[in-house]
Amino acid sequence: MPIILENISVFYSRNTPLEIAALKDVNLRIEKGEFVGILGEKGAGKSTLIKLFNGLLRPDSGRITVNGLDPSSKKVKSRVGMVFQQPADQLFCRTVYEEIAFGPLNFGYSRKETEERVFEALEAASLERSMLSRDPLSLSGGEMQRVALAGALALRPDYLVLDEPITGLDPAGKKEILETLKKIKGQGTTIITVTHNLKGFFPLLERIVLIKEGRISFQGSRKEYMETENVPLPPVASMMRELHSRGIQVNPAVFTVEEALEEILRVKLMIEKEKAEKERAEKQTEK
Ligand SMILES: Nc1ncnc2c1ncn2[C@@H]1O[C@H](COP(=O)(O)OP(=O)(O)OP(=O)(O)O)[C@@H](O)[C@H]1O
Ligand SMILES: [Mg+2]
Known part of the structure; x- marks a missing residue:
């Protein structure tokens, strides 16, 4: 079942002089198994949009369903894995093991089941077992990103939602995350990623959603996107x-x-x- 958004609007500081309409009348459908890129300039509403997918934010108007359910239901929360813009913000346990185990334990899986999932997620995120006893905040940016990714994968989500997952990483770190995501997608997980790094992500994206000032200004296949005027392109495509x-x-x-x-x-x-x-x-x- 897909993620469906109908006439969604989201405001911050509603009914105050600082009111901001972050999303305006957004209609969107994301099918299972797709690799979707959410593009747009700073402040366009990208992070706001993806926070709706697991109920972290509630729309002020409109309707959103994930697999036909309300995204704030516990069932949806365990099906949608999130990796935030700043991974350090979502790492709060003493060790990498505890960090990755947090989700499964929180959703009531046994210690044994949790351990299996930690090892599975560790491998999927291309991390070494020797890292399990480390303090997450002592890791490099790329490693933190992968620990956050492993934490999300430990729930074996149907949807993996990422906010700028390769920003700030060195070229090797970027390549590793991209390879990892490709592998996870190959296993049937839907991937939705916010990115401005078209150079790295463009070859992987099957569908593109472009947001401009809170509205969707384009949604369609990569081919359709390439045929559209005035959209941001990877440098090599602009050159061609x-x-x-x-x-x-x-x-x-x-x-x-x-x-x-x-x-x-x-x-x-x-x-x-x-x-x-x-x-x-x-x-x-x-x-
Ligand atoms: N918690 C908040 N309180 C008030 N305004 C907010 C809040 N979060 C976001 N905004 C505003 O809502 C708009 C959309 O923000 P959002 O974070 O969704 O944009 P974005 O596309 O993710 O931007 P960026 O590329 O900088 O991450 C912006 O104008 C932003 O300043
Ligand atoms: Mg953002």
Whole structure:
């Protein structure tokens, strides 16, 4: 069953001079098994949107259901795993083990079942067992991010919701998180991630939701997104669009450096072939 939002509005500081409409009349449907990217500028409403998915925030108007249920129900809370924008904010236990075990214990699983889930989540998040006794706050940014991820995975969620999971990580840390998410998605988990890192995430995204000033300004497949004007693109896709607009016959709907290289080399070969044919034709007319 999907996540369905109908005519959702969310306000902060309602009925005060500081009132802010963070989401305005949002309609959205996220199907199970998708890899969804939520994009938008700072303050667009991205974090507000995802906090609705597990009932952390309640809408001021409209309706949201997850698998047909109210998101603040206990059943939904255990099905939706969340990793916040600042992982350090969600780590509060003394050891990595306690941190990952917190969710399953809280939802009433036995010590034994919990232990199984901790080891499973640890492996899924590409963490070493030797890390289990460490203080979570002594870890590097990338490791903290993966401990928070393991904590969410220990509930074996249907939906994994992440807020900027690779921001602030070094290239190796980014790559590891992206690989991990790809693996988790391959196991059937729906992944919804807020990101402004199009370079890293774009190849993974199947559907894109673009938020602008609290409203959804685009939702659709990556292909549809690529065909839309005035949307943020990964740098390599912007470059390909620019080359295309300058008359170089590359396919502009390319979003990885590898594909761009292949495409540019294809055009180079095509130009060389045309040139050789032209020269041959000229030589024949000379004869
Ligand atoms: N707790 C809060 N109290 C008051 N206003 C808030 C609160 N949280 C968010 N806002 C405001 O609501 C709007 C949407 O915020 P939100 O955090 O959802 O944006 P965002 O797209 O996640 O931004 P960013 O990219 O900076 O994380 C912004 O104008 C923000 O200042
Ligand atoms: Mg945010």
